[in-house]
Amino acid sequence: MKHSAVKHSMSRWVLVGYGIYLAVPLYWLLSMAMRTNADIAGDFSFFPSAPTFSNFVEIFSNPVWYQAFGNSLTYVAINTVLSLLVAIPAAYSFSRYRFLGDKQLFFWLLTNRMAPPAVFLLPFFQLYSAIGLFDTPLAVALAHCLFTVPLSVWILEGFFSAVPKELDEMARIDGHSFLYFFFRIFIPVNRGAIGVTLFFCFMFSWVELLLARTLSGAESKPIVVIMTRTISASGIDWGVLAAAGVLTVLPGILVVWFVRKDLVKGFALGRVS
Amino acid sequence: MAQITLEDVSFRYPGATEDTLYGLDLQIENGEAHALLGASGAGKTTMLNLLSGLLSPTSGRLLFDGNDVSDLPGRERNVAQVFQFPVLYDSLTVAENLAFPLRTRGVATDMIDGRVAYICSELSLGKIRDTKPPSLSLFEKQLLAVGKALVRPDVSLVLLDEPLTAVEPKIKWKLRQTLLKVQKDLGVTMIYVTHDQTEALTFAERVSVLSAGGILQTGTPTEIYQSPANEFIGHFVGSPGMNFLPCSAVPSTTGDRIGFRPEWAALVDEGHVDGTVTRVRVYSTQDSKAHGLVTLMTPHGEVFVRGNAEFETGMEASVRIDRCVTFQGGNRVADIAHV
Amino acid sequence: MVLIVAFSAVIPLMTVVNYSVQDILDFNTRFFVGFDWYRETLNDPRFIDAFWRQIGFSLTVIAIEIPLGIMVAKGIPKTSRYTPLILILLALPLLIPWNVVATIWQMFARPDIGLLGVSINALGIDYNYTASPIQAWLTIVAMDVWHWTSLVALLSFAGLSAIPGPFYQAAELDDAGKWQVFRLIELPRLRGVLVIAVMLRLMDSFMIYTEPFVLTGGGPGNATTFLSQYLTTMAVGQFDLGPAAAFSVIYFLFILLFCWLFYTSVINRDET
Numbered sequence: 001m002k003h004s005a006v007k008h009s010m011s012r013w014v015l016v017g018y019g020i021y022l023a024v025p026l027y028w029l030l031s032m033a034m035r036t037n038a039d040i041a042g043d044f045s046f047f048p049s050a051p052t053f054s055n056f057v058e059i060f061s062n063p064v065w066y067q068a069f070g071n072s073l074t075y076v077a078i079n080t081v082l083s084l085l086v087a088i089p090a091a092y093s094f095s096r097y098r099f100l101g102d103k104q105l106f107f108w109l110l111t112n113r114m115a116p117p118a119v120f121l122l123p124f125f126q127l128y129s130a131i132g133l134f135d136t137p138l139a140v141a142l143a144h145c146l147f148t149v150p151l152s153v154w155i156l157e158g159f160f161s162a163v164p165k166e167l168d169e170m171a172r173i174d175g176h177s178f179l180y181f182f183f184r185i186f187i188p189v190n191r192g193a194i195g196v197t198l199f200f201c202f203m204f205s206w207v208e209l210l211l212a213r214t215l216s217g218a219e220s221k222p223i224v225v226i227m228t229r230t231i232s233a234s235g236i237d238w239g240v241l242a243a244a245g246v247l248t249v250l251p252g253i254l255v256v257w258f259v260r261k262d263l264v265k266g267f268a269l270g271r272v273s
Numbered sequence: 274m275a276q277i278t279l280e281d282v283s284f285r286y287p288g289a290t291e292d293t294l295y296g297l298d299l300q301i302e303n304g305e306a307h308a309l310l311g312a313s314g315a316g317k318t319t320m321l322n323l324l325s326g327l328l329s330p331t332s333g334r335l336l337f338d339g340n341d342v343s344d345l346p347g348r349e350r351n352v353a354q355v356f357q358f359p360v361l362y363d364s365l366t367v368a369e370n371l372a373f374p375l376r377t378r379g380v381a382t383d384m385i386d387g388r389v390a391y392i393c394s395e396l397s398l399g400k401i402r403d404t405k406p407p408s409l410s411l412f413e414k415q416l417l418a419v420g421k422a423l424v425r426p427d428v429s430l431v432l433l434d435e436p437l438t439a440v441e442p443k444i445k446w447k448l449r450q451t452l453l454k455v456q457k458d459l460g461v462t463m464i465y466v467t468h469d470q471t472e473a474l475t476f477a478e479r480v481s482v483l484s485a486g487g488i489l490q491t492g493t494p495t496e497i498y499q500s501p502a503n504e505f506i507g508h509f510v511g512s513p514g515m516n517f518l519p520c521s522a523v524p525s526t527t528g529d530r531i532g533f534r535p536e537w538a539a540l541v542d543e544g545h546v547d548g549t550v551t552r553v554r555v556y557s558t559q560d561s562k563a564h565g566l567v568t569l570m571t572p573h574g575e576v577f578v579r580g581n582a583e584f585e586t587g588m589e590a591s592v593r594i595d596r597c598v599t600f601q602g603g604n605r606v607a608d609i610a611h612v
Numbered sequence: 613m614v615l616i617v618a619f620s621a622v623i624p625l626m627t628v629v630n631y632s633v634q635d636i637l638d639f640n641t642r643f644f645v646g647f648d649w650y651r652e653t654l655n656d657p658r659f660i661d662a663f664w665r666q667i668g669f670s671l672t673v674i675a676i677e678i679p680l681g682i683m684v685a686k687g688i689p690k691t692s693r694y695t696p697l698i699l700i701l702l703a704l705p706l707l708i709p710w711n712v713v714a715t716i717w718q719m720f721a722r723p724d725i726g727l728l729g730v731s732i733n734a735l736g737i738d739y740n741y742t743a744s745p746i747q748a749w750l751t752i753v754a755m756d757v758w759h760w761t762s763l764v765a766l767l768s769f770a771g772l773s774a775i776p777g778p779f780y781q782a783a784e785l786d787d788a789g790k791w792q793v794f795r796l797i798e799l800p801r802l803r804g805v806l807v808i809a810v811m812l813r814l815m816d817s818f819m820i821y822t823e824p825f826v827l828t829g830g831g832p833g834n835a836t837t838f839l840s841q842y843l844t845t846m847a848v849g850q851f852d853l854g855p856a857a858a859f860s861v862i863y864f865l866f867i868l869l870f871c872w873l874f875y876t877s878v879i880n881r882d883e884t
Contacts, residue, residue: 118821209822255707
């Protein structure tokens with residue numbers, strides 16, 4: 001059976017080439033994570049001469065490391081939950097009661113995104129110090145909301161608008177209260193959209209460095225900070241650093257894996273065109 | 274234009290447990306207007322894709338003018354297709370869209386201009402020659418799609434996949450008429466796929482009725498209507514379809530059942546079958562008498578009779594069958610022109 | 613809920629604008645200086661250098677990532693059982709903390725322990741991105757391409773997937789070539805997606821901080837010091853709020869300007 005009209009053989013090679021380009025540095029990270037520092041400092045080799053998990057053990061046993069991971073996961077989780085809590089009702093209102101048009105919503109999102117985080121360093125630093133939130137995961141989570149909430153509202157509004165208003169009316173006619181409708185009908189219908197939004201919130205919050213670093217002091221150092229400070233007197237501990245790197249890639253893989261179906265569906269229906 | 278032959282063609286999708294199309298035998302003459310009539314799921318789209326080259330038959334052969342094209346890719350078959358929605362190049366003007374299939378084949382510019390002008394006049398596209406599709410109405414867009422399909426003078430076959438679907442309902446007839454006209458004028462072999470029997474029966478010289486992956490009957494619209502090959506066709510074609518009664522109701526017939534169209538019967542005092550009027554729909558008056566469709570409930574089920582509608586619900590009447598077709602085991606046995 | 617968001621964005625911005633027009637010696641001693649800081653920043657040679665470096669960088673990476681992303685997207689099979697796996701692999705670089713991206717490239721490109729660094733030097737080329745400005749640039753660009761092309765590819769793939777099959781079928785029957793299919797069918801339908809992709813890359817590349825900072829620290833010398841890093845050094849290191857604030861406002865306005873220019877140029881073309 002013949003498939004689609006135009007053959008994409010050159011593009012296929014580009015994809016393969018690019019896939020290799022993506023994979024090789026990742027392999028190298030993994031390979032470094034499995035070597036001892038002696039191995040790294042010694043002769044150069046493509047494969048680790050004696051693969052070891054000692055670096056990972058170091059991370060799991062050293063509170064500096066595992067607490068940092070904990071801090072990061074904390075503020076990412078808080079940010080995601082907060083963003084969804086704010087964005088879902090907001091997006092619902094926007095989709096049902098058009099007091100802010102689609103264009104304005106997009107513009108608001110864009111302007112927030114356009115401001116370099118560096119611009120917010122000072123004000124946030126002062127603000128959160130003033131209200132005593134400095135050096136807590138909450139501060140970072142809130143700061144990230146600046147970017148994740150508009151994005152979430154935008155994504156969700158697009159999906160919510162596609163759900164016909166008749167659904168709301170039918171529920172009302174059936175005698176259900178608004179809360180019942182919202183939590184038992186509307187949200188489940190939009191699981192895919194929420195999955196996509198969750199993915200983007202996580203993605204932004206987990207990867208960001210500048211704000212996370214600025215708003216954390218001694219108590220709540222996130223993993224991104226610990227990694228950028230791993231320069232001791234004896235030089236950089238590459239093995240442990242690489243292991244930490246590997247561990248920061250894993251949550252991303254997990255999140256993507258869990259929402260993969262929603263993502264594919266979301267892409268197909270979504271706001272991109 | 275070409276003669277299209279399907280020789281025992283079957284097709285099964287990879288991974289499927291059954292054939293989607295099995296043992297199709299069909300010959301369409303050069304320049305013929307042919308319709309493929311069938312309900313959704315009957316296999317119409319698969320058959321279209323086999324003809325256009327998107328799919329290759331799993332067994333059997335497909336011949337254009339006697340040449341085996343079964344494994345030829347679409348671009349080498351010289352086929353054109355009109356889809357359910359207008360498939361056009363939005364960044365090109367109407368004239369450029371029309372010229373496109375010729376330019377890709379390296380036809381000389383003056384020949385292209387001439388041909389484009391001809392198609393424009395044939396389809397009255399002249400006024401919008403230099404407009405781009407996004408500014409056109411759905412009707413104009415689909416018309417352009419038809420033009421694009423006809424632009425190559427040597428096109429073997431033009432396939433139409435329910436082309437009226439996207440057009441505004443009030444103008445569907447206009448597109449239908451245009452299609453009829455250009456088919457006659459250009460003498461192109463056209464295969465028109467639809468589930469709508471009115472479209473099929475008014476457009477085509479011959480119709481093939483498709484059901485569950487097989488061709489049930491191929492014939493002229495008259496043949497299909499008046500001598501359906503089996504009870505399914507008798508029921509599917511016509512609005513409403515054929516009435517069916519056991520042969521015992523009409524003494525001079527042999528077989529299992531007879532089928533008769535609503536206009537082949539009349540309501541009298543004493544006919545073949547008695548019944549009670551359940552519904553009267555009046556459509557016109559003739560000789561100052563109401564004319565229309567009367568629904569009767571008889572011991573054998575509902576019967577529709579077209580003609581004199583001077584009845585009211587609840588009245589008793591009798592159906593006299595003047596003409597019918599006899600069936601045995603679901604298949605046609607004989608046409609009985611005078612009962 | 614609108615309040616929370618306003619809280620997030622508007623107040624800090626107002627604070628920044630506030631600082632930008634004052635000379636703040638300490639918390640209680642401040643003078644209104646109008647546009648002095650703005651003038652000073654715009655005339656600061658290091659600002660101007662960082663600005664042009666930034667423009668060069670943004671234009672370079674966009675010029676590479678957009679076409680490359682589209683080509684990669686075209687290579688992704690639409691209906692294969694491997695498609696989800698491919699999409700996940702492509703999504704990976706987007707999910708890695710930005711400092712880790714830089715660390716990965718540090719480990720990869722260093723001439724002493726890096727696979728790439730060692731390999732290039734083994735070929736006879738003297739490669740050390742910490743010493744040579746050109747090599748630093750190349751490495752940073754390579755890193756950014758590694759990091760962000762996937763975004764363009766995934767967005768383009770979504771756009772391409774939305775194109776109905778009949779368009780390709782019709783092109784096949786028209787005997788259209790691959791380039792014509794791209795130019796007449798795919799590109800027009802990718803326009804919305806590509807506008808988003810270019811704007812996102814424009815904004816993000818203009819604001820880039822972490823990756824170059826971790827990889828080269830802005831060096832050698834100032835060779836790879838882009839705007840964000842310069843601003844951060846000023847704001848955090850020197851505690852001179854006034855000029856830093858003015859810088860911030862100028863920075864933001866430039867991004868706004870470029871996005872607006874790009875957006876209106878595309879929209880205008882749409883309307884003709």
